[in-house]
Amino acid sequence: MSLRALLAAAALALAGCAGSPPAAPEGGSKAPAAPAAAAPVDPSSPKTEITLYFPSATEDKLVTETREIVDTARPAERGTQVLVALLSGPQGEGALPAVPEGTTLRQLWIGKSGTAWADFSPELSDGLVGGSDDELLTLYAIVNSLAANVPQIKRVGLLVGGRERDTLGGHVDVRRPLPPRPEL
Amino acid sequence: MTSSAVSQFASVRLVAPAFLLAAVLAAEPVAVRIAADASSGSTRLVLTFAKPLACTTMEAAGKLRIACPEPIAPDAPSRTLDDPILSGWSAEGDRTLVLALGPGYRRADTFELSNPPRLVLDLQGDRAGSTSRGPSAPTVAQPVIVLDPGHGGVETGAIGSSGLEEKDVTLDIARRLKPLLEKHGVTVVLTRDEDRVLPLDDRTAIANQNRAELFVSIHVNASKRKSALGAETYFLSTDATDDEARTLAALENKAYAPQQVATPASGGPDRGLELILWDLAQNSYLAESSRLAERVQHEMNTLAGTKDRGVRQAPFRVLMGATMPAILVEAAFISNPAEESRLKDAAAKDKIAEAIARAIVEYRTQ
Numbered sequence: 001m002s003l004r005a006l007l008a009a010a011a012l013a014l015a016g017c018a019g020s021p022p023a024a025p026e027g028g029s030k031a032p033a034a035p036a037a038a039a040p041v042d043p044s045s046p047k048t049e050i051t052l053y054f055p056s057a058t059e060d061k062l063v064t065e066t067r068e069i070v071d072t073a074r075p076a077e078r079g080t081q082v083l084v085a086l087l088s089g090p091q092g093e094g095a096l097p098a099v100p101e102g103t104t105l106r107q108l109w110i111g112k113s114g115t116a117w118a119d120f121s122p123e124l125s126d127g128l129v130g131g132s133d134d135e136l137l138t139l140y141a142i143v144n145s146l147a148a149n150v151p152q153i154k155r156v157g158l159l160v161g162g163r164e165r166d167t168l169g170g171h172v173d174v175r176r177p178l179p180p181r182p183e184l
Numbered sequence: 185m186t187s188s189a190v191s192q193f194a195s196v197r198l199v200a201p202a203f204l205l206a207a208v209l210a211a212e213p214v215a216v217r218i219a220a221d222a223s224s225g226s227t228r229l230v231l232t233f234a235k236p237l238a239c240t241t242m243e244a245a246g247k248l249r250i251a252c253p254e255p256i257a258p259d260a261p262s263r264t265l266d267d268p269i270l271s272g273w274s275a276e277g278d279r280t281l282v283l284a285l286g287p288g289y290r291r292a293d294t295f296e297l298s299n300p301p302r303l304v305l306d307l308q309g310d311r312a313g314s315t316s317r318g319p320s321a322p323t324v325a326q327p328v329i330v331l332d333p334g335h336g337g338v339e340t341g342a343i344g345s346s347g348l349e350e351k352d353v354t355l356d357i358a359r360r361l362k363p364l365l366e367k368h369g370v371t372v373v374l375t376r377d378e379d380r381v382l383p384l385d386d387r388t389a390i391a392n393q394n395r396a397e398l399f400v401s402i403h404v405n406a407s408k409r410k411s412a413l414g415a416e417t418y419f420l421s422t423d424a425t426d427d428e429a430r431t432l433a434a435l436e437n438k439a440y441a442p443q444q445v446a447t448p449a450s451g452g453p454d455r456g457l458e459l460i461l462w463d464l465a466q467n468s469y470l471a472e473s474s475r476l477a478e479r480v481q482h483e484m485n486t487l488a489g490t491k492d493r494g495v496r497q498a499p500f501r502v503l504m505g506a507t508m509p510a511i512l513v514e515a516a517f518i519s520n521p522a523e524e525s526r527l528k529d530a531a532a533k534d535k536i537a538e539a540i541a542r543a544i545v546e547y548r549t550q
Contacts, residue, residue: 060412060493096408131342131350131406132418132514136498166384166501170339171403173501 046071052086053144053184054095055137062141062184063095075110075152082149083108083118086141098141100127106162114154115177116146122161128169135169140184147180155179213257213278220265224378227269227307229283231258236301241294248283248292250303255279269309283307295393297385304389326371329544330391332502333358333374334403337381342406344524351379353527354402357515360537361402368545370397384502392507398476398544399510401502404527406519413520414491417481418512419473420466420504421497465507472509475550479543480513487539488532490516490523513540 048071053062069081083105089097102123109117128135143156157177158168165174215234220227231239231250239252255278262274268288276282288309295304333354335341341350355376362372373394375387391399405412466473477495485492493514503510515536516523526532 055408057409058411060407060409129340129342130408130519131517132403132498132500132512133405133407133412133517170335170341170384171498171500171502173499173504175501178499 050082050085050149051145052082052090052098053141053148054086054090054098055134055141057094057096060133060137062137062144063092065090065092065095075150076108079110079116079118079146079150079153080105080108082145083142086145098145099124099138103127106159110150110152114152115157116150116153116155117157117159117177118142118146119159119162124158125160125165125168130169132169132171135167135171137184139168139172139174139178140181143178144180144182144184148182213255214252216256216258216281218258218260218263218273218281220263220267220270222265222267222270225311226309227267229270229273229305229307231281231303231305233301233303236298239303241292241303241305243285243292246285246289248285248305249276250281250283250305252279256281268311269307293393295389297389299385326369327548328371328373328394328396329365329398329400330373330375330394330396331358331361332387332391332399332401333376334401334502336376336379339381342404342518344406344518344527345521346524346528348518348524348528350404350406350518353404353515353518353533355379357402357533357537357540360534361540364537364541365544368548370548385505387502388505388510391510392505396508397548399503399506399508400480400540400544401500401510401512402540403512403514404516404518405514407517408519410519410521413517413523414493415481415484415488415516416493416496416514417477417484418496418498418500418503418514419477419510420470421499465505466503466510469506469509473503473511476509476543476547477511479547480511480540483539483543483546484513484515484536487542488515488535 047068049066050069051064051066053064055061056063067085069078069085072078072081086098087103087105099120100123102121104121104123106119106121108119111117124138128138139158142158146153146156155177158165158174160168168174214237217232219230219232221230222228233256237252237254237256239250242249242251258275258281262272264272268286270289271284271286273281273283283305285307286309288311289307290309291307293306293308296302297304333351335351335354337351339351341354343349355374355378358374359377362374365372373390373396375390376382387401388399405416474495481492481495484490500512503512516527518524518527
């Protein structure tokens with residue numbers, strides 16, 4: 001297909017979906033680098049301890065819990081295990097779930113310059129119907145947990161259902177990757 | 185036609201892609217969706233373009249011509265409306281849309297929005313039996329303060345345990361605050377004065393369009409912790425806009441999302457550049473935004489008597505791109521049953537409005 005035809009097709013596609021969400025970026029020939037969970041982690045490998053951030057049950061801040069994951073040198077595999085553990089919820093009384101019920105991780109990519117892109121199921125935003133307090137804590141539970149346990153990750157971009165979003169729940173800008181906030 | 189900061193910033197990103205694509209796409213008409221809304225005081229016409237296009241508007245002899253640099257394909261090439269302000273429109277050639285202005289028409293306020301690219305025309309005027317109201321540019325040279333009642337329409341915001349909805353509380357407080365500020369010789373514009381959905385971009389655009397002196401977004405908070413209570417005031421955080429993150433975001437949007445380059449959500453290849461420009465817009469006002477936030481928080485603590493949660497910073501979407509000091513007030517926790525009851529009480533809401541008003545007046549006299 002010529003460049004002109006491609007551009008025309010893009011313009012037509014745009015006209016068709018103006019006002020509605022854009023098509024999800026399907027993994028084509030130019031799929032992002034380092035796809036997560038490419039190979040299953042070998043459960044017999046040595047374990048390593050990670051720190052997860054959850055909203056506190058009593059205060060306006062994040063609290064930590066530790067977990068064991070399979071030790072792996074691959075950042076995307078490590079980050080995926082961190083998020084899977086985070087999504088399965090807190091174990092202690094002092095913490096609340098970090099994400100709305102039913103939220104699953106679709107994929108995690110890690111770029112060369114320290115940016116991770118985490119793609120979640122729609123429950124992440126559909127379930128965030130409250131105030132900015134909940135939204136900020138959910139957001140930074142994810143960002144802090146990834147940045148604290150995967151040294152290669154400096155900031156985290158969030159996608160929902162494969163799509164970029166302006167906000168998760170109407171307040172906090174997630175159009176670009178966010179650095180962690182250790183003070184939360 | 186009003187030239188605003190919005191169009192100045194927007195033009196930077198409008199020019200480049202239009203120029204680059206012009207050579208290849210010269211003969212392909214650009215799809216345009218036209219929507220007219222005559223349900224409020226003014227008639228609003230929104231043209232949504234399939235790609236950024238720097239169209240110009242010119243008014244003469246009861247017509248308003250929208251001339252585009254490339255051929256366009258409107259979804260409704262002609263229409264007749266039963267509206268004293270806008271009688272209808274029709275296409276003229278393949279690049280121009282002609283609006284037929286009605287007898288009630290007075291003037292047009294024009295501004296551009298992106299994601300997707302839109303040209304918005306607010307046609308101001310008089311309708312028989314109704315007067316023009318709603319967010320319009322004031323004609324007198326008084327300073328303007330824009331109040332932004334959070335959420336609206338189906339977007340209820342947080343809901344308290346007794347069913348009280350954030351969108352109603354924020355509008356109620358804004359309506360109480362408006363006359364208190366007007367007593368001090370300022371014009372107050374509400375981003376919405378009715379229960380309707382209003383995109384976050386449009387809220388800031390209304391402030392920029394009105395060349396507002398201050399932008400105050402009013403919200404109430406909610407938490408899964410029912411015990412959470414108190415008031416806090418936010419301004420934009422700087423860590424969300426650190427140079428490195430901005431630059432990388434711009435680069436990585438291109439490198440890792442090639443399929444999204446032309447989609448409305450990602451805003452085209454210059455999305456990163458656009459974000460940088462918008463960040464810089466509010467970055468120039470962070471010191472003043474911080475000072476305003478401190479004053480509001482101080483008055484909320486003393487006058488409204490709420491628990492002090494302090495001044496905080498976060499990358500709030502609605503504060504980005506405001507070309508004036510901009511804050512977001514979380515007046516109380518609707519998720520806390522005691523505070524929810526207070527938010528139903530007229531006297532308590534008056535106190536919140538009085539606290540914000542006093543803070544703004546003090547800020548302006550400092």
